Amino acid sequence: MHPAPSIILFTVLSGFGFGIISIVGLLQFLNQISTVDIVIFSGVGLFFSIIGLISSFFHLANKKNAIKSMSQWQTSWLSREAISSIFCLSIVVGNIGWVFVRDRYISEVGIILFLLSSFTIFTTSMIYAQLKTIPSWNNMLTPAIFIFAALAGGSILLMDYASLVLLLIFGVFQVLFWHTADQSFIYKETSIGTALGFSKNEDIRSFDVAHTSRNYLLNEMVYKVARKHAIKIRYISFFSAFVLPMSLILIFPGNFSVSILVIGSHLVGVYFSRWLFFAEAKHSVSFYYN
């Protein structure tokens, strides 16, 4: 799939923002956070999730109908994502206002924020995980890497050693995701044979492309990334998303300025991971161009 920067930034930044909101909500529920921190970090979470959502808006080819995306929550994960994110952000704004004015908080609102914000990240991941056309996405590892990338990123400023645990879980799911995506069984049923109505192992090749230049399908869904580069990018992603952040947290626990560096490194790593998520994904339409 074409790794469009607007979509990668959307999933990385809105995930990070909603991750912060989830962690603030959790700490608020557990009474482990000050009112000042609620206001500041909710604001940071709000900022990143809105930047992410604006970025996704730039992916739309017909922006004037964007508001209609809130109408089909019964069947569409993208619609659920739109509704859930707006609903969640409204509660965040309400919570910030309440805490700012009264200088105290309702801890029960925290658990609502935690659940709703995590659900929003889940809906984002399901936009991709629901697609049978892309088997490497069509499994529960996709929600796992989206949710734990967000929670790990969101926890770096707010938690000390707990963020190490979240980073570790994210790292394990990420490696599992790459491992699964590499397996030959990922397209266990589909081939150029079944795409054309024959049996799976039929020996068929395209001898002439159906059109004289690239088209929307090829630009959008038949993206080729060199395997040797993909492996290198995985190492870069793994190092900057997990290894460097975990080492820095262990060496400088509770150091705020180091935390900023940790977040920067982590987000760069998640960006590379998301770039690969798209670039390495093979869509079934590519069989017609084999």
Next chain:
Amino acid sequence: MTKLPKCEDKKLGLLIDLDTCVGCHGCVVSCKEWNSSGGEKQLSDINSHQKDPVGTFLNRVHSYERENSCTNETETFYFPRSCLHCEDAPCVTVCPTGASYKREEDGIVLVNEDDCMGCGLCAWACPYGARELDLVSGVMKKCTLCVDRIYSEDLSPEDRVPVCVKSCPTGARAFGDFNDPNSDVSKKVKERGGVDLMPEMQTKPVNKYLLPRIKSKDFVGSVGSVVEEETDATGLLGWVDRALSKF
């Protein structure tokens, strides 16, 4: 709106005969022409007469070669690819705006362009690459099964078929109701074993394909031996053969 209807009445679709298709792209051209001459709704082209032209099409014809395992010979065939108007159309359920829908009365899958926001998710959800985003209007385009022809009172009855069917010079494309066991398309599917594309995707396509007939070893072998047997000819041909063999 994006909930899929039952479609118990009619299931309109196309039956495409790969044994008959000669890959002339006539259906592609007539489809583009018909769907670009209806006023506002165009299938746009960019750089159509310059370098790197890009255009929106609802139908594409691919060319393949296939190894015949019986004869060890390579056979070629052509493959028109367009929307299959699936019963479980994943492109409809993923749509966030309700622009994508499947008609209950005849099962045709359509896009309401006034609601489409051009996110492209339906094109990702379609296994067959049947949807293309129009880069000029910013909305998703797909085969309408010529819904503006098949019910048109302005056209004479024999023209009330999709334009790709009407224009196909070899009659490789047929249009009909797959829900009616007595329709021509249903009978042909039964008689010649019509198949689904990527049945494993569980989309239940309405459109069916008839695969190319496979040439048998005996037949392919006999083509060579006919030529050799000519050397045993008698009479005038035998005289010509003997005369030519002297050189």
